[in-house]
Amino acid sequence: xxxxxxxxxxxxxxxTAAVLILPLVMRSGTLASEILIFGLAVAAxxxxxxxxxxxxxGQGIFFGIGSYVAGLGxxxxxxxxxxxxAVSLSVGALVAAVVGWISIRRxxxxxxxxxxxxxxxxxxxxxxxxxxxxxxNGFLDIPRPTLVGTRxxxxxxxxxxxxxxxxxxxxxxxxxxxxxxxxxxLAIRDNEARAGAIGYPVRAFKVxxxxxxxxxxxxxxxxxxxxxxxxxxxxxDYHTSETLLIMTIIGGSANLFASLLGAGAYxxxxxxxxxxxxxxxxxxxxxxxVITLFLQRGLWGLIERAIVLVTQxxxxxxxxxxxxxxxxxxxxxxxxx
Amino acid sequence: MSxxxxxxxxxxxxYGSFVALQDVTLRIAENSVHSIIGPNGAGKTTLFxxxxxxxxxxxxxxxLGGRDITRTSDHERVRLGLARSFQVxxxxxxxxxxxxxxxxxQGKTPWQALPPWRRTEANRPALAMAEAMLERLDLTRVALxxxxxxxxxxxRRLEVGMAMAAAPKVILLDEPTSGMGIDDIAAMTVLxxxxxxxxxxxxxxxxxxxxxxISDTVTVMRAGRVLVEGxxxxxxxxxxxxxxxxxxxxxxxxxx
Numbered sequence: 001x002x003x004x005x006x007x008x009x010x011x012x013x014x015x016t017a018a019v020l021i022l023p024l025v026m027r028s029g030t031l032a033s034e035i036l037i038f039g040l041a042v043a044a045x046x047x048x049x050x051x052x053x054x055x056x057x058g059q060g061i062f063f064g065i066g067s068y069v070a071g072l073g074x075x076x077x078x079x080x081x082x083x084x085x086a087v088s089l090s091v092g093a094l095v096a097a098v099v100g101w102i103s104i105r106r107x108x109x110x111x112x113x114x115x116x117x118x119x120x121x122x123x124x125x126x127x128x129x130x131x132x133x134x135x136x137n138g139f140l141d142i143p144r145p146t147l148v149g150t151r152x153x154x155x156x157x158x159x160x161x162x163x164x165x166x167x168x169x170x171x172x173x174x175x176x177x178x179x180x181x182x183x184x185x186l187a188i189r190d191n192e193a194r195a196g197a198i199g200y201p202v203r204a205f206k207v208x209x210x211x212x213x214x215x216x217x218x219x220x221x222x223x224x225x226x227x228x229x230x231x232x233x234x235x236x237d238y239h240t241s242e243t244l245l246i247m248t249i250i251g252g253s254a255n256l257f258a259s260l261l262g263a264g265a266y267x268x269x270x271x272x273x274x275x276x277x278x279x280x281x282x283x284x285x286x287x288x289x290v291i292t293l294f295l296q297r298g299l300w301g302l303i304e305r306a307i308v309l310v311t312q313x314x315x316x317x318x319x320x321x322x323x324x325x326x327x328x329x330x331x332x333x334x335x336x337x
Numbered sequence: 338m339s340x341x342x343x344x345x346x347x348x349x350x351x352y353g354s355f356v357a358l359q360d361v362t363l364r365i366a367e368n369s370v371h372s373i374i375g376p377n378g379a380g381k382t383t384l385f386x387x388x389x390x391x392x393x394x395x396x397x398x399x400x401l402g403g404r405d406i407t408r409t410s411d412h413e414r415v416r417l418g419l420a421r422s423f424q425v426x427x428x429x430x431x432x433x434x435x436x437x438x439x440x441x442x443q444g445k446t447p448w449q450a451l452p453p454w455r456r457t458e459a460n461r462p463a464l465a466m467a468e469a470m471l472e473r474l475d476l477t478r479v480a481l482x483x484x485x486x487x488x489x490x491x492x493r494r495l496e497v498g499m500a501m502a503a504a505p506k507v508i509l510l511d512e513p514t515s516g517m518g519i520d521d522i523a524a525m526t527v528l529x530x531x532x533x534x535x536x537x538x539x540x541x542x543x544x545x546x547x548x549x550x551i552s553d554t555v556t557v558m559r560a561g562r563v564l565v566e567g568x569x570x571x572x573x574x575x576x577x578x579x580x581x582x583x584x585x586x587x588x589x590x591x592x593x
Contacts, residue, residue, distance in 0.1 A: 179457075180443065180449070181450055186429070187429045187440050191428065194429065195429075197391070198499060199416060199444030200450070201410075204451060
């Protein structure tokens with residue numbers, strides 16, 4: 001852990017830098033927007049997995065519902081995009097609160113199974129009610145938002161739109177993570193029984209975490225539907241939940257910038273690998289095995305380790321160093337600062 | 338005698354067909370140190386679980402300051418002034434020592450912690466309480482260390498401190514000296530005795546030296562029932578207690 005890197009301003013600075021650098025180094029504005037959109041959904045997933053210790057397979061439900069809200073809101077109801085996005089936040093929060101409220105009645109494996117069951121249920125609901133969702137074909141012809149009279153059809157213009165919203169929600173999530181609420185979530189993750197024993201109504205906190213996570217995930221789903229012009233059935237598929245969880249783990253848990261990192265790494269690797277090898281998911285499986293075995297703190301943990309290596313550890317046989325090496329304890333405070 | 342602060346009336350707990358507690362009637366006087374002793378399996382920890390609301394009693398009543406709390410939820414009892422420490426250390430291992438104490442102090446007003454925009458700095462009393470507890474427990478030096486990295490003795494002190502940080506009226510300590518070295522036990526004894534001046538302390542303990550030294554009242558339990566209750570001197574000399582303890586007691590001598 002390097003506390004400096006965990007400071008909120010540093011984290012936000014890193015996120016802003018990423019948002020500014022992506023257009024300089026990437027050719028596809030669509031892929032860049034996708035990274036930010038998934039980064040947001042992964043950060044929301046992190047709030048449950050990394051901060052609260054809840055492995056939820058329900059994230060795809062909220063993402064998919066956000067996509068359908070975009071379709072129904074913009075096409076059927078004719079809402080302006082900002083109003084539709086606000087609706088997606090509230091619908092996501094509401095559905096997540098209900099799914100969470102029921103799922104947290106059980107813990108551990110049974111909790112995970114409940115979220116999986118919900119995920120299957122919502123998928124088949126979307127599949128069955130094709131009059132509303134478009135079923136297998138998805139909800140088609142979702143327009144891009146307009147800004148001062150122009151429709152944001154250009155990929156990089158839409159990227160800018162997404163980028164601003166991404167930074168606003170990223171800051172909001174940071175605020176949540178740093179609040180008394182967020183710190184209580186960490187306590188629940190660490191020791192749920194004790195959190196209850198010292199007075200916290202643990203269930204209420206878990207439901208609230210679900211609601212916030214669901215709201216942000218649905219918001220990301222709505223942005224995604226406007227990006228690709230369709231709300232596909234696959235957005236509400238359990239596979240989306242799985243992808244979001246994998247991105248969260250690749251990036252690193254309990255750190256919000258790590259989530260953007262995880263989403264970026266996954267999508268860029270997928271983009272590069274799928275062009276040269278159709279079975280690229282196999283390589284992804286290997287990557288996940290390596291991370292789970294050796295890098296439990298994800299890419300973010302790897303970066304932290306690299307920084308510590310570069311800045312702290314002197315080369316062991318450096319002739320310029322004095323013969324008497326100070327004990328490692330002497331270095332500990334430097335690492336801690 | 339003044340009205341008891343915490344009392345039970347014919348309290349019973351069953352696990353299926355097994356009777357863990359039966360007909361337990363206790364009166365814990367305000368600002369006293371009251372200890373519960375008894376062989377393993379006597380129902381001491383079960384009694385604590387029932388008092389704190391972790392398990393529901395199958396019969397009887399519990400009152401706190403005259404108010405019936407038999408059906409009150411565990412976190413609601415914390416708000417009413419009941420806090421406990423655990424026999425097996427139960428901390429937030431990856432969070433700092435200061436944060437552990439702050440969380441425990443904040444637990445008294447848990448709903449204040451729910452709005453996701455409110456910062457910890459908003460609850461000054463909780464921050465001040467965490468600082469005061471660090472001082473009192475002699476943990477200021479390690480305030481920023483993760484609780485899981487502390488020595489066993491420090492962890493046990495923090496364990497008790499978490500119960501104290503909620504500023505409870507009644508504090509329940511489940512074997513506070515469990516696994517401690519001699520130096521740590523002495524410090525803990527002083528801590529518990531001081532607590533008894535402004536708190537009501539109910540504690541389970543196997544170390545008879547501590548029990549006999551600092552208790553105002555001792556309750557001896559056996560097989561889920563109260564065997565004898567009284568001041569330490571009388572309990573020590575009770576023939577029934579002597580018989581109950583012979584061969585049954587795992588740790589601790591009856592005669593200090």
